Amino acid sequence: MLFQGALDLLFPKVCMSCEAQLHTGEELMCTRCRFDIPECNWTNPGDNLITDKLLGRVPLVYADALLYFEKRNKTQKLIHELKYKNQEHISKYLGLWHAEKLKRNAWTSTIDAIIPVPIHAKRKRDRGYNQVEGYTKALCQKLNCEYNDKLLYRKHYSRTQVFKNRLARTGVIEHNFILNPKAVKSNYKHLALADDLITTGATAEACFIQLSKLKHIKLSLLVMAVAA
Ligand SMILES: [Zn+2]
Known part of the structure; x- marks a missing residue:
């Protein structure tokens, strides 16, 4: 001491x-x-800002966010520190905080595993960590479910593809994920995806398009923050 x-x-x-x-x-x-700091404190996991954003695009059942994100607000500062200032511990901090609130909700008790949105290998090398990992692991630990970072992969790009994607700028082509069916366990009935920030929802949508190939599995989304 x-x-x-x-x-x-x-x-x-x-x-x-x-x-x-x-x-x-x-x-x-x-x-x-x-x-x-603006907390979401939503009461309906099946009908809120995130389920509205993704309505009709993916088969999302439940969603929850810890904080509201706005330009120059306290949430933006935290997310910025986490992603660009080497402050990896913010990830776990937000996970523990969010889990404390989620524990009180019955819907989270049926989640079998949580999947962190994968980042490009190159970006992980540059940053040194996946900024969603600590958050996801804290949620898994506190909500008693499995951490599964083997189910989704980012597609590996060649130089030409990266160039094409820069030209495309559509968001859809840039977010290509692959599902790894070998990482699906037979007991899975409810899976949650975890991400740092939802703005348009394009990244989450691309992940859910892959996850929805799994039949008879309920899909949910947990995020640190959502753009108001
Ligand atoms: Zn302060």
Whole structure:
């Protein structure tokens, strides 16, 4: 403890959102930011902003988001730190927070496994981590379900394909995923996909197009944040 105290004096921990110095017992975000950050607090997992965004596009049954994302709000700052500033621990932090809220809902008790949206191998090499992994693992641990990162893969692109995709810019071609049927277990009846941020829903849609090839499996979506 003494050592930790000395470390804190040398390198004071600051709030990820407002950069105020953190007090004892505060982790990652100060109490004020944690209070101010816009939480979704939805009451209907079958009818909300995300199910509306994806309505008619994929066979999504339930969805939930922890936070609202807006330009220059506290959520944007957190997601930015997570994705571009090497702050991988934000992922687990948001997963534990979201799980605490989801545990109270009956629908999450039937989830058999959660699948993190895979990122390109090159991006993972550059960033050093998949920013959704910590979040997904925390959810799995707290909701007692399996972590499955073998079910979906990103398609590997050749140079020419990447070039073509840059030209295309349609969103659909850029998000190509492959389903690995060998990673499907016979007990699966309800699977959830986990992602960091839903804006248009194009990435989630591309994943669900693959997952919906599995028959008689209910599909849900859990995300750190949704664009309001
Ligand atoms: Zn703060």
